[in-house]
Amino acid sequence: MADTAADGTSYDQLAAPGGAGADRYAARAVTGSGPVGPVDLVDRTILVTGVTGQVARPLATALARTNTVYGAARFTDAALRDGLEAAGVRCAPADLVTGDLAALPERVEFVLHFGVVKSNRWDVDLDGNVGGTLALAERYAGVARAFLHCSSGAVYAPDHDGVLAEDHELGDSHAVWPFLRTYSVCKIAAEAAARYAARRYRLPTTIARLGVPYGPSAGGLPDYHLQMMAAGMAVPVYGASEGAATPTRYQLLHDDDTAAMIPGLLSVADVPATVLNWAGPETASVQEWCAELSALTGLPAVLEYTTATLGSVVMDLTVLRERVGVARVPWRDGLRAMVAARHPSLLRAGAGAEASAGT
Incomplete structure (x- = not known):
């Protein structure tokens, strides 16, 4: 069998930079009328999926103060549903895996898709993250003004020392964690689904690759580390040894900034989809925030260096800064608020002021 496409072009030509295939694909790009603005x-009427999750729950609660917000999830925890409804969120059961969206409202102006399926089973997670994204986009095609798909910095190939722009190579960064072996691949595939849906349904879409979310409502990675410190457990940090390791750096994004930046993310939704990194402007390492947590609580931070954990994920925020804006909550202030809200018994009197003065 000849190694050629149907039109006689060789596959080598298709793959070559600037080859016939590259030109043809560029010409086929679907263009919209410009960003939403x-x-x-x-x-407004807004649908937030994954509303029982760490990021979407405080977001939906914040938006419900001034909007009609529908929250979609499976609602296996009745207490979470009760809390959301008490905060003004209209809960609507949905199952992304089966595509059962019958209980969702017929008309919404904006879709904020934060739902994610993490069963660690390939068939379930592909159906939920890829098929669920397509089903949601199809349902609101021609109805919603804009579709925000929350992706993750987990889509990038590991690069501990680099700064990752939106065109950085993608890869299975989370394969190092057996309990999240499907996560990165499904996030990449879900982005592809959102990109396709934007073109297929002419649905203005933003794909936002989220950094490390945290805050007083649902915690996040720094909160997990604090709980490990309180339990006398070592916090895993990337590196073969302490002497050989460089800081493991991330960009934290506080709950308040997540909500504040949603209008800007929706405003740049377009066809084809707008893809951008979404994180706070400050870079903080695990070592730094564990030291800050120690200062706030008096708990010792024991670090365990290993290559069986995630390395740094530092994203280039140029596009975010130019098109949407920047996050405002300094990470040290955010950590203190998180500890005070979630673990008030651990917070030393005056520790927040002392920690800030020492930086």
Whole structure:
């Protein structure tokens, strides 16, 4: 069998930079009428999926103060549902794996897709993350003004010492964690689904690759580390040994900034989809925030160096800064608020002021 495409072009030509295939694919790009433009999230109708999750729950609660917000999830925890409804979120059961979206509202102005399926089973997670994204986009095609798909910095190939722009190579960064072996691949595949849906349904879409979310409502990675410190456990840090390791760096994004930046992310939604990194402007290492948590609580931070954990994920925020803006909550202030809200008994009197003064 000849190694050629149907039109006689060799596969080598298709793959070559600037080859016939590259030209043809560029010409086929679907263009929209431009970004959505300024979005004012007051008195709007909004759907937030994954509403029982760490990021979407405080977001939906914040938006419900000034909007009609529907929250979609499976709602296996009745207490979480009760809390959301008490905060003004209208809960609507949905199952992304089976595609059962019958209980969702017929009309919404904006879709904020934060739902993610992490069963660690390939068939379930591909159906939920890829098929679920497509089903959601199809349902609101021609109805919603914009679709925000929350992706993750987990889509990038590991690069401990680099700064990752949106065109950085993608890869299975989370394969190092057996309990999240499907996560990165499914996040990459879900992005592909969102990209396709934007073109297929002419649905203005933003794909936002989220950094490390945290805050007083649902915690996040620094909160997990604090709980490990309180239990006398070592916090894993990337590196073969302490002497050989460089800081494991991330960009934290506080709950308040997540909510504040949603209008800007929706305003740049377009066809083809807008893809950008989404994180706080400050880079903090695991070593730094564990030291800060120690200062706030008096708990010792024991670090365990290993290559069986995630390395640094530092994203280039140029596109975010130019098109959307920047996050505002300094990470040290955010950590203190997180500890005070979630673990008040651990917070030493005056520790927040002392920690800030020492930086």
